[in-house]
Amino acid sequence: xxxxRSVDFSQPQRQSLPxxxxxxxxxxxxxVRALWPMLLIWLVKFDSLNKLIFFGSIAGVVIIIxxxxxxQYLFFTFHIDEENNEFVIQKGVFNKTRITxxxxxxxxxxxxxxxxxxxxxxxxxxxDTAGSDKKEASxxxxxxxxxxxxxxRLINHSQQxxxxxxxxxxxxxxxxxxxxxxxxxxxxxxxxxxxxKSFALIFVFFTTIIENLQQLNTDVINEDEVTNYLDAxxxxxxxxxxVGIFIVLILIVNLIRTILKYFDFTIQKSKQAIxxxxxxxxxxxTLLNPNKVQKIKITQNYFQKELDVTTIGVHQASSxxxxxxxxxxxxxxxCSANERDIILNLLLNQLPEKGKKYSPNWRKFAVNTFFxxxxxVLISITIxxxxxxxxxxxxxxxxxFFVIFAIVLIWFSFKNYKLFVSNDFIIKQNGAxxxxxxxxxxxxxxxxxxxxxxxxxxxxxxxxxxxxxxGNISFSTGNYTEIKNLVNYWLYQVETSDKNWx
Amino acid sequence: xxxxxxxxxxxxxxxxxxxxxxxxxxxxxxxxxxxxFSLLLILVIGGFSTLFYFKExxxxxxxxxxxxxxxxxxxxxLVVFTKFSFQxxxxxxxxxxxxxxxxxxxETTTIIPFNRVQHVALHQGFISRKLGLASxxxxxxxxxxxxLEIPGLLLADAQxxxxxxxxxxxxxxxxxxxxxxxxxxxxxxxxx
Numbered sequence: 001x002x003x004x005r006s007v008d009f010s011q012p013q014r015q016s017l018p019x020x021x022x023x024x025x026x027x028x029x030x031x032v033r034a035l036w037p038m039l040l041i042w043l044v045k046f047d048s049l050n051k052l053i054f055f056g057s058i059a060g061v062v063i064i065i066x067x068x069x070x071x072q073y074l075f076f077t078f079h080i081d082e083e084n085n086e087f088v089i090q091k092g093v094f095n096k097t098r099i100t101x102x103x104x105x106x107x108x109x110x111x112x113x114x115x116x117x118x119x120x121x122x123x124x125x126x127x128d129t130a131g132s133d134k135k136e137a138s139x140x141x142x143x144x145x146x147x148x149x150x151x152x153r154l155i156n157h158s159q160q161x162x163x164x165x166x167x168x169x170x171x172x173x174x175x176x177x178x179x180x181x182x183x184x185x186x187x188x189x190x191x192x193x194x195x196x197k198s199f200a201l202i203f204v205f206f207t208t209i210i211e212n213l214q215q216l217n218t219d220v221i222n223e224d225e226v227t228n229y230l231d232a233x234x235x236x237x238x239x240x241x242x243v244g245i246f247i248v249l250i251l252i253v254n255l256i257r258t259i260l261k262y263f264d265f266t267i268q269k270s271k272q273a274i275x276x277x278x279x280x281x282x283x284x285x286t287l288l289n290p291n292k293v294q295k296i297k298i299t300q301n302y303f304q305k306e307l308d309v310t311t312i313g314v315h316q317a318s319s320x321x322x323x324x325x326x327x328x329x330x331x332x333x334x335c336s337a338n339e340r341d342i343i344l345n346l347l348l349n350q351l352p353e354k355g356k357k358y359s360p361n362w363r364k365f366a367v368n369t370f371f372x373x374x375x376x377v378l379i380s381i382t383i384x385x386x387x388x389x390x391x392x393x394x395x396x397x398x399x400x401f402f403v404i405f406a407i408v409l410i411w412f413s414f415k416n417y418k419l420f421v422s423n424d425f426i427i428k429q430n431g432a433x434x435x436x437x438x439x440x441x442x443x444x445x446x447x448x449x450x451x452x453x454x455x456x457x458x459x460x461x462x463x464x465x466x467x468x469x470x471g472n473i474s475f476s477t478g479n480y481t482e483i484k485n486l487v488n489y490w491l492y493q494v495e496t497s498d499k500n501w502x
Numbered sequence: 503x504x505x506x507x508x509x510x511x512x513x514x515x516x517x518x519x520x521x522x523x524x525x526x527x528x529x530x531x532x533x534x535x536x537x538x539f540s541l542l543l544i545l546v547i548g549g550f551s552t553l554f555y556f557k558e559x560x561x562x563x564x565x566x567x568x569x570x571x572x573x574x575x576x577x578x579x580l581v582v583f584t585k586f587s588f589q590x591x592x593x594x595x596x597x598x599x600x601x602x603x604x605x606x607x608x609e610t611t612t613i614i615p616f617n618r619v620q621h622v623a624l625h626q627g628f629i630s631r632k633l634g635l636a637s638x639x640x641x642x643x644x645x646x647x648x649x650l651e652i653p654g655l656l657l658a659d660a661q662x663x664x665x666x667x668x669x670x671x672x673x674x675x676x677x678x679x680x681x682x683x684x685x686x687x688x689x690x691x692x693x694x
Binding site for chain 1: 511513514516517518519520598599605606607608609610611612613614615616617618642643644645647648649650
């Protein structure tokens with residue numbers, strides 16, 4: 001590369017000028033996000049508002065944000081302190097912050113672009129450091145040329161300091177693109193997963209709006225009208241309408257969320273680490289270190305199987321012992337079977353073989369049926385007997401819906417509940433609709449716990465829980481003798497292994 | 503270097519954790535258990551006594567009697583339960599791992615290999631200190647659910663165990679194999 005290497009980073013530098021726009025957009029986004037229920041109500045009530053106050057206050061907020069952004073730009077500088085071998089960032093309008101990063105601690109330097117940065121033509125430079133250093137350093141607006149030179153400087157420095165391994169630097173220069181998840185796969189995943197999460201989101205959304213409306217005492221939506229309309233229809237029809245609206249909403253929200261979050265999902269391999277980058281509005285960058293991976297969870301339901309998409313969750317050992325960081329839990333959405341195998345190969349160096357199969361005792365099915373089917377039905381009988389919510393005919397209809405639904409779910413969750421054990425892998429499979437396949441390697445086990453209720457002694461049933469630094473895996477209601485044999489085997493594997501679990 | 507062997511492993515020949523003879527906790531630990539329960543009991547009895555003192559007519563005489571009988575039965579049950587659950591608790595240290603078993607209704611056995619222990623801690627509660635007891639906690643990277651705590655040990659035993667485990671997890675001078683051989687003898691010594 002014959003780039004201009006004469007840039008002097010020892011003097012404090014500002015970001016590139018268009019960066020003001022980036023900061024402005026970021027602040028604006030934050031403000032809108034904080035105030036969206038208010039804004040929504042204002043828009044609905046637009047006619048009855050005093051236009052002068054409305055536009056005046058909006059203009060005021062925008063100007064304030066603009067001034068703050070300019071000041072932020074003015075006070076943000078970065079430079080390399082050659083004497084102390086540190087990278088220094090100084091920022092803050094009122095609260096001055098000085099971030100110093102020792103060059104030899106720098107693990108990775110990422111250059112990426114969000115939508116706004118793409119429009120303005122600047123890049124973001126992020127620095128990943130080793131250890132539990134909580135300071136995250138990033139420069140949010142820098143030209144691509146400058147970013148490349150700075151990256152080179154930073155990495156060269158860190159390499160010189162730690163290892164005199166100049167060959168690795170050369171490889172580091174050009175990360176190879178590995179896997180790219182296309183839009184179509186994201187659409188497929190968006191339509192077929194995370195129903196419950198999106199339901200919760202929609203629920204929160206509606207309750208927030210309703211709460212805000214009630215506070216303002218408005219009658220934008222006439223509640224009585226809606227209830228009257230629904231009351232006029234037969235019970236089942238109104239039920240179906242509500243359910244239908246919810247399903248459509250859930251699908252739309254799912255789709256938007258998935259695409260916003262995972263747009264342009266790219267996996268790149270460089271040096272020792274694997275870098276994931278994704279996101280439409282804001283690009284996220286995550287480091288994935290195969291040595292740190294403790295648990296891998298592959299999720300797929302029937303639709304996704306037909307569409308050949310699957311989600312892979314990668315749980316890394318947390319750098320923070322107290323709480324699991326979001327950064328350490330990575331999801332790869334919408335891979336095909338082929339891409340899944342490539343990723344597994346990358347993380348485990350081989351494809352996990354399933355090995356010997358262990359099934360739960362039939363009593364697991366019986367217990368689940370009792371608690372999830374018989375008990376709820378009995379409770380509903382008692383309640384309806386006392387309070388007469390619905391007529392007994394209607395009760396029959398609802399109950400039979402529930403019984404069919406529950407029995408199918410319980411049966412499939414029993415049928416799918418399996419443990420596979422081979423020499424190198426422990427694989428647990430469970431789930432009624434979304435089927436999870438969780439993979440761990442025996443030498444990464446931290447602790448083993450076996451458990452048995454006293455009434456399970458005569459039937460020789462028991463459970464086992466394996467803890468890893470990335471989460472637990474457990475198998476319940478299995479043959480206790482078999483479980484104990486497995487535990488002895490796993491203990492043998494852990495205690496004789498000299499492989500580093502991290 | 504030893505001669506290289508690679509024989510197949512017979513799973514049935516492996517050492518069995520379930521057959522290890524567990525060592526019971528110190529009998530004084532029952533006092534600690536009972537004391538913990540008695541705090542709760544004192545609250546309950548105190549509550550009813552105050553009610554009886556200030557507002558005797560709140561319940562009829564038969565119900566008051568029933569409450570007294572109930573408390574006595576509960577107390578008796580608690581003592582019996584504590585005794586039995588104490589008998590269920592036990593621990594063992596093998597060459598490569600620590601085992602702790604407990605639970606009357608649900609019997610739980612936790613095993614932690616020494617090569618996964620991050621650090622060891624010795625705790626002493628207020629009552630334990632009066633009785634000369636202590637507990638040992640082994641921490642792993644597997645989060646709080648996989649930590650192992652052995653309560654009701656004599657302080658001297660607890661200190662011995664702590665030293666034993668600390669030595670196991672930090673073998674002095676890892677790089678020099680000769681050094682390990684010389685320091686290994688005290689590690690395998692059984693403490694009593």
